[in-house]
Amino acid sequence: MLVTIDNVLSGEELASLRLLLDPSVWNSGQLTAGPQAALVKNNQQVPEQAPGLPVLRQKVLDALNRSALFFAAALPLKILPPFFNRYSGASNSYGFHTDNAMRMLPGQPGSYLRSDVSATLFLSDPDEYEGGVLTIDDTFGKHGVKLKAGSLVLYPSSSIHAVTPVTRGERLACFLFLQSMVRDAGQRRLLYDMDMAILKLRQDVGETEPVVRLTGIYHNLLRDWAET
Numbered sequence: 243m244l245v246t247i248d249n250v251l252s253g254e255e256l257a258s259l260r261l262l263l264d265p266s267v268w269n270s271g272q273l274t275a276g277p278q279a280a281l282v283k284n285n286q287q288v289p290e291q292a293p294g295l296p297v298l299r300q301k302v303l304d305a306l307n308r309s310a311l312f313f314a315a316a317l318p319l320k321i322l323p324p325f326f327n328r329y330s331g332a333s334n335s336y337g338f339h340t341d342n343a344m345r346m347l348p349g350q351p352g353s354y355l356r357s358d359v360s361a362t363l364f365l366s367d368p369d370e371y372e373g374g375v376l377t378i379d380d381t382f383g384k385h386g387v388k389l390k391a392g393s394l395v396l397y398p399s400s401s402i403h404a405v406t407p408v409t410r411g412e413r414l415a416c417f418l419f420l421q422s423m424v425r426d427a428g429q430r431r432l433l434y435d436m437d438m439a440i441l442k443l444r445q446d447v448g449e450t451e452p453v454v455r456l457t458g459i460y461h462n463l464l465r466d467w468a469e470t
């Protein structure tokens with residue numbers, strides 16, 4: 243399931259993230275890639291030791307925490323601290339790869355996060371660069387994604403995906419991996435569809451008895467399927 247969420251960041255937040263990223267020292271993106279991904283990864287990343295990184299990360303996490311749609315679609319259990327990348331100049335693309343299934347949690351030796359859902363939060367507007375399309379190849383075919391700055395796309399970590407070469411300008415983005423409370427992508431999709439349908443019903447007909455029952459069914463399914 244591919245879900246896009248508009249305006250995860252306010253204009254103000256976006257501007258402050260861009261200001262913080264501006265003086266960043268950029269490292270090779272190779273550092274966080276697994277061996278297969280490293281062969282095709284050609285971008286830059288804010289290094290772990292960068293002084294501005296904790297603030298950048300907190301701003302993104304605060305914005306995600308606020309988003310009801312993000313919660314509904316991802317049902318996040320654990321989120322790996324977000325990373326920030328740049329595609330421009332000679333470091334401008336990322337070939338088809340799959341994300342590592344397991345990621346060590348920083349500062350917690352021996353503890354892992356299972357990556358169920360990957361996300362890209364766009365920090366540059368589409369007219370600031372040419373190319374740089376996030377291309378996701380899943381069971382429903384290939385999808386090209388290029389969103390306005392401040393918007394986010396969620397996609398299964400199990401997919402094969404790539405970023406096409408940026409041939410003009412600079413593409414800044416934040417990317418992250420999360421473990422969902424609901425491991426199975428099909429179950430997660432059912433819950434999301436049901437949640438959205440109930441939301442619409444509630445708007446249309448109000449808090450009627452069937453809406454209360456359906457809400458109960460949603461939570462009972464979540465109780466059955468969620469692991470914490």
Ligand code: NI
Pocket residue numbers: 339340341360403
């Ligand atoms: Ni990836």
